[in-house]
Amino acid sequence: MKNASETSAGSSRVKKVVVLTTAMLTFIPFWKAAAVVLCDFGSSAFYAGGIAMRAFGPAFPWYILAVMLFSGLLLMLELEACSLFVRGGAYKIVREGLGDTAAKLAASALIFDFILTGPISAVTAGHYLCGLINSFFELAGFGLELPESVVSVAFGMLVTLYFWRQNVKGIEESSSKSAKIIAFSLAVCFLLAIWSFITIALHGAHLPPTELHFSREALGWAGHIDWMQTIGLVGMIMAFGHSVLALSGIETLSQVYREIEYPKAINLKKAAWLIFGFALLFTGGLTFLSAVIIPPDLIATKYYDNLLSGLAMSLAGPNFLKLLMQAMIVVCGVAMLSGAVNTSLIGSNALMNRIAEDGILTDWFRKIHRRYGTTYHIIHLIAAVQLVVILLSRGNVYLLGEAYAFGVMWCFVFEVSAIIRLRWKKAAQKRDFMFPLNIKYENYYIPVGLILLCGALLTVALVNLTTKQVATVAGLGFTAFLFAVFSLSERLNAKRANTMFEEGYRERINAETVDDLKEAFADLDRPHRILVAVKDPENLYHLGEVLSNVNADDTDVIVLYCKPVENVLYRQDMRSAAVDEQEVFTAVIFMAEKYGLPVTPVLVHSNDAYYAIAQAASVADAEEVVMGVSGRYGANPQIERAVMIWGAVKDRELKHPVTLRILWEGREVSYRFTRGNSPI
Amino acid sequence: MSQKEQNKVSLGRLIAPSRVLMADEYPGKKELIEALVQAVCRDCPQLDPAYVASQVLKREEGISTTLDTGLAIPHARLEELTDFAAAVAVLRRPIVPTAENELPIRVMFLFLSPAKPTFFQQHLQILSALAEKFKPEFIEELVSLKDAQEIAARLAR
Numbered sequence A: 001m002k003n004a005s006e007t008s009a010g011s012s013r014v015k016k017v018v019v020l021t022t023a024m025l026t027f028i029p030f031w032k033a034a035a036v037v038l039c040d041f042g043s044s045a046f047y048a049g050g051i052a053m054r055a056f057g058p059a060f061p062w063y064i065l066a067v068m069l070f071s072g073l074l075l076m077l078e079l080e081a082c083s084l085f086v087r088g089g090a091y092k093i094v095r096e097g098l099g100d101t102a103a104k105l106a107a108s109a110l111i112f113d114f115i116l117t118g119p120i121s122a123v124t125a126g127h128y129l130c131g132l133i134n135s136f137f138e139l140a141g142f143g144l145e146l147p148e149s150v151v152s153v154a155f156g157m158l159v160t161l162y163f164w165r166q167n168v169k170g171i172e173e174s175s176s177k178s179a180k181i182i183a184f185s186l187a188v189c190f191l192l193a194i195w196s197f198i199t200i201a202l203h204g205a206h207l208p209p210t211e212l213h214f215s216r217e218a219l220g221w222a223g224h225i226d227w228m229q230t231i232g233l234v235g236m237i238m239a240f241g242h243s244v245l246a247l248s249g250i251e252t253l254s255q256v257y258r259e260i261e262y263p264k265a266i267n268l269k270k271a272a273w274l275i276f277g278f279a280l281l282f283t284g285g286l287t288f289l290s291a292v293i294i295p296p297d298l299i300a301t302k303y304y305d306n307l308l309s310g311l312a313m314s315l316a317g318p319n320f321l322k323l324l325m326q327a328m329i330v331v332c333g334v335a336m337l338s339g340a341v342n343t344s345l346i347g348s349n350a351l352m353n354r355i356a357e358d359g360i361l362t363d364w365f366r367k368i369h370r371r372y373g374t375t376y377h378i379i380h381l382i383a384a385v386q387l388v389v390i391l392l393s394r395g396n397v398y399l400l401g402e403a404y405a406f407g408v409m410w411c412f413v414f415e416v417s418a419i420i421r422l423r424w425k426k427a428a429q430k431r432d433f434m435f436p437l438n439i440k441y442e443n444y445y446i447p448v449g450l451i452l453l454c455g456a457l458l459t460v461a462l463v464n465l466t467t468k469q470v471a472t473v474a475g476l477g478f479t480a481f482l483f484a485v486f487s488l489s490e491r492l493n494a495k496r497a498n499t500m501f502e503e504g505y506r507e508r509i510n511a512e513t514v515d516d517l518k519e520a521f522a523d524l525d526r527p528h529r530i531l532v533a534v535k536d537p538e539n540l541y542h543l544g545e546v547l548s549n550v551n552a553d554d555t556d557v558i559v560l561y562c563k564p565v566e567n568v569l570y571r572q573d574m575r576s577a578a579v580d581e582q583e584v585f586t587a588v589i590f591m592a593e594k595y596g597l598p599v600t601p602v603l604v605h606s607n608d609a610y611y612a613i614a615q616a617a618s619v620a621d622a623e624e625v626v627m628g629v630s631g632r633y634g635a636n637p638q639i640e641r642a643v644m645i646w647g648a649v650k651d652r653e654l655k656h657p658v659t660l661r662i663l664w665e666g667r668e669v670s671y672r673f674t675r676g677n678s679p680i
Numbered sequence B: 001m002s003q004k005e006q007n008k009v010s011l012g013r014l015i016a017p018s019r020v021l022m023a024d025e026y027p028g029k030k031e032l033i034e035a036l037v038q039a040v041c042r043d044c045p046q047l048d049p050a051y052v053a054s055q056v057l058k059r060e061e062g063i064s065t066t067l068d069t070g071l072a073i074p075h076a077r078l079e080e081l082t083d084f085a086a087a088v089a090v091l092r093r094p095i096v097p098t099a100e101n102e103l104p105i106r107v108m109f110l111f112l113s114p115a116k117p118t119f120f121q122q123h124l125q126i127l128s129a130l131a132e133k134f135k136p137e138f139i140e141e142l143v144s145l146k147d148a149q150e151i152a153a154r155l156a157r
Helices: A030-046 A048-056 A060-083 A089-098 A100-140 A148-169 A175-203 A216-224 A226-230 A232-247 A252-259 A264-293 A296-303 A307-313 A319-357 A376-393 A397-403 A406-425 A448-467 A469-492 A494-503 A541-549 A579-595 A609-620 A635-649 B003-007 B029-041 B049-061 B117-133 B136-144 B148-156
Strands: A014-021 A438-441 A444-447 A510-514 A528-534 A555-564 A600-606 A624-628 A658-664 A667-673 B020-023 B075-078 B085-095 B105-114
Touching: A030 A048, A030 A100, A030 A175, A030 A232, A030 A252, A030 A264, A030 A307, A030 A319, A048 A060, A048 A216, A048 A232, A048 A264, A048 A296, A048 A307, A048 A397, A060 A089, A060 A232, A060 A252, A060 A264, A060 A406, A060 A448, A089 A100, A089 A252, A089 A319, A089 A406, A100 A148, A100 A307, A100 A319, A100 A376, A100 A397, A100 A406, A100 A469, A148 A319, A148 A376, A175 A264, A175 A307, A175 A319, A216 A232, A216 A448, A216 A469, A232 A406, A232 A448, A252 A264, A252 A319, A264 A296, A264 A307, A296 A307, A307 A319, A319 A376, A376 A397, A397 A469, A406 A444, A406 A448, A406 A469, A438 A448, A444 A448, A448 A469, A528 A541, A528 A609, A541 A555, A541 A579, A541 A624, A541 A658, A555 A579, A555 A609, A579 A600, A600 A609, A609 A624, A609 A635, A624 A635, A635 A658, A635 A667, A635 B117, A667 B117, B020 B029, B020 B148, B029 B049, B029 B085, B029 B105, B049 B075, B049 B105, B075 B117, B085 B136, B085 B148, B105 B117, B105 B136, B136 B148
Parallel strands: A528 A555, A528 A624, A555 A600, A624 A658, B020 B085, B075 B105
Antiparallel strands: A014 A510, A014 A600, A438 A444, A658 A667, B085 B105
8 A cells, every 4th residue: 555655746745754762752650760769769778877877876777767757858859849840950950049159069069979979889889799708708617708898999999880881881771670679679678677577576676775976087076066065956966967878869869750751740759759668668677677686786896888788697597598688688789789889970970961061061071972972071080080989988988978968968958948949939830749838928838848948958967067077078179179160161161151051951862864754653553643743942832732631551642843955965864963953852852751751753854844744644644633833824824734735645545534733822723634525 | 415415515616617727828826816816706796806816815925835746726715705716727838936945836726715714624625625636647637638618527527
């Protein structure tokens, strides 16, 4: 059977067909999104307890638990931040709310923590692995013990090098892999918890003490401030401040938000609940059980760097079973912690890219890898700093932990301040979620809850400045250095920055030339299809209408952009889409992300858009063709042209009626083509 | 008679021989439109040819009404009409496009519709059907016919 693209009428109109792909057009269910976040956020369970124990003694599980409860508030903060749909996470939110300088400061601080997350996770994974090998040697009576610091540094460097290579190659994080890791972790957590309760039933247990015993390092400069040591609440805040590193990775939610499928707001809430529940049970619960079951002296001397291994080895039962349990914990720990190393590289690279897109960084940073299309200079730089940090730490997780949390706390302070500011600045914007405790006053919601949260975060961040010396010195130094680099680079790049700011963000899109329209639609497998023609990135009302009403389970949405060409003399593959279609498709992808629905973007080069639309709709067997209104011609001339072209390319009976719709602000002009109803 | 049948518009009724122009060539699109408007207005005294021509030409300034089959369907929706009206021109030599984005015209079908919104869907239906009917083979056939009578008869079939 001949299809429309092969008919004589208009056959020469479609000159070239390009199928566009981007990682951002695949959307994931809420549980996969939660798994991606948990692979990073949940990994702190493997080191946060041990570090807190060394900082302020056996009361640590209470504070880790408190931090996990506090994470619920931060997740709600992220929910409101995501509902504003400002692409680019905390950095862009802060820029929107507080301006460029605050955004640069927040980003500099956050990059400091991103850079530390990699080494702390990689080195911890090395400790767990080494702990397992040593347990095995001990059980087997080999009389050998591997030096943990050497093994952890070597393993940490290997993991970092591996993910550095993967990131340069641009291999995307797999949400399915993350889901498998989390499912396995959940099973291990369940087993460990059951066995722990059996152990408690057999051996008895006491609740961990609540008294705080700060080490000299943990007191930091506060050790010289007498009044700080006399007020109990200050001590509690100090202990809380030493435990906030358990929040490591929570900010990943704002990165993964883009990928969550429809209905986005509901799924985001579900993901947040899942993250909260898992973190509370996994990090909070297991840390608590560790403190109850492992004798405190063993935590202090043997298991501070691999607390959960210590829990496995302290359970009641035969040694080989305990070793098996430890092995399972190590597998899950190495997988989660390695995932966190990868996320730290992805996160810092993405953040640096957002900054570079604003023209703050010079072109050197934005240089794209010729083969893989990644910003490899940034990746090289981050990985190099992480490797140096691993070497300098000499495998000391406590030192890394003490340095951590400066960035995440200050970044949250900036972010919550920005969101408070946006309550006024963007009062009219609809929010799918608002942080609780608000007082309605005229058109504004006064964010009492957010102000309290800001106060709490600021208090902890300020107390941490005095107690976490390493974090303060290293964090402030690094932030100041990075801020200076950004400011200097921005000044050097001023002219370019203005151009890039005007151009705005461009989605990275891969373009593949195919032989014909049929090939472009070959992968569509849903029974119904809607073809949406787009032209102007500022005029996508019709696409929004389609996405808000379509049933994505049974309908493919094809988004067609007809690029006008006079002549196409040479067929040549495009490696990347040219600027104008990138602008159009960036807006399309942004809208698809907003609704969490996949679309199939297709670019055709044609010297008559109406022919191209009719041919594409016919080949795709679309039941609906939707166009936006043209500001120049108006809807009626548009639909007249469209029906004429449809008649010209049609040379067979329709399999089903086709509706042509032109939509604009609440209005519609439509026409329905039906079978065999020629009026003449 | 079904509703569908009632809605049918006979090309034979729309295009009487007096509304067929046949020429070897025509100087331009505008002149041809004006000639077709004259042909329609002869039988429709309520229509002012100058006004109708201005409406059709105004519509032509917007999105093109010419298809690459060689068919042009200049059209307008007029308050003065209560029914559809049309005229057709068949050219032995196509009108050569003057602008780069224009197409050569072999057949021009002037189509006038009542402006009432209730006629709009049928207006679109007829535009689509005309484009479907006037495929290149059909146009060739019309061009090969001897005179207006034959063309009108062929259209009425």
